[in-house]
């Protein structure tokens with residue numbers, strides 16, 4: 001077992017190190033593991049910096065909050081004509097495109113010093129088709145109006161043309177992968193929840209060499225107060241609008257979306273007894289096998305009914321302890337996209353939670369746009385995770401046996 005002199009900043013110049021292997025996370029921030037040529041078994045961990053990604057996080061919070069403001073405006077005035085179906089049949093709205101344009105414009109302007117790579121869900125193909133001119137004009141106006149409401153550090157001329165808009169949307173065509181730095185965006189996660197007037201999220205994360213280093217979730221319809229014990233969260237009349245954010249090694253915070261009031265540090269539920277736990281799952285049965293989740297919950301001894309809400313707002317609610325478990329088992333053949341989980345995953349893990357696939361493996365965001373995982377995604381705190389993994393294994397084995405009879 002190689003001895004590691006922890007967290008000493010490497011004194012020797014880099015060339016004396018044989019390799020700088022993968023990054024590791026530590027309470028002090030991101031560290032790189034350096035192996036000396038002279039004694040490869042002796043490694044030095046170098047704290048990259050506990051203040052790493054500070055300016056990126058500030059830019060991401062600004063971008064996601066502004067995009068959420070645009071979405072709120074559209075959701076309020078949602079006209080049926082704004083809904084057009086993309087070739088993949090999922091409803092797409094003016095807000096999806098507008099949100100993606102706002103995020104890429106703000107990130108590019110706030111972070112001018114580095115190459116900008118964005119993996120995002122939407123692209124401009126449908127907007128470039130004949131007959132989309134009116135829609136394009138409306139989205140451009142919406143984006144200009146939204147940008148004009150914000151005093152961004154680098155003044156953004158809020159007179160974008162439709163070509164500027166198309167370029168901004170198409171910034172999101174990166175494939176991601178294991179090298180370099182990639183922003184990952186779902187401009188509206190939970191489009192169906194958005195259209196239904198329920199939960200949705202603007203979800204923005206940052207990958208560095210395939211690892212998530214920061215995440216922001218803007219959840220305009222999520223109540224600031226806990227939704228524990230509710231069946232879903234649309235009925236609440238309290239103040240809504242939450243911004244969750246997390247940076248590697250620095251914990252998870254939540255603040256009201258529309259105010260500068262002080263953020264509060266949040267932690268996942270500390271429940272250890274599954275009988276006292278509650279679990280979250282997709283509102284849409286088409287997105288997750290509800291019968292499998294309920295068989296797992298029964299096996300685990302969970303008494304409370306599931307809380308079914310749309311989007312990564314679930315990760316936000318879990319990070320502040322509104323529930324203890326999240327179960328997501330997409331139907332066979334569906335491939336999860338990284339933009340549906342990058343931001344939510346770090347918001348939960350930095351709040352003390354664990355996010356794995358059904359086999360207990362951490363999610364691997366380094367393989368491009370898709371998450372190739374075993375069966376589904378499960379989330380719990382450290383105490384419940386071993387029990388949950390066993391219940392998942394047993395339930396899946398039972399279902400496979402039943403289907404083979």
Ligand SMILES: Nc1ncnc2c1ncn2[C@@H]1O[C@H](COP(=O)(O)O)[C@@H](O)[C@H]1OP(=O)(O)O
Pocket residue numbers: 090121186188189190191192193281282283284286287288309310311312330331334340
């Ligand atoms: N068949 C599917 N299975 C799993 N997730 C899906 C499916 N279809 C769409 N999604 C995505 O699930 C996410 C919503 O998760 P939830 O079900 O928890 O609300 C959305 O990103 C949605 O995509 P989209 O962003 O296009 O709406």
Ligand SMILES: [Mg+2]
Pocket residue numbers: 090121191
């Ligand atoms: Mg979509």
Ligand SMILES: [Mg+2]
Pocket residue numbers: 186188189190191339340
């Ligand atoms: Mg999504």
Ligand SMILES: [Mg+2]
Pocket residue numbers: 121186187188189190191
């Ligand atoms: Mg989406």
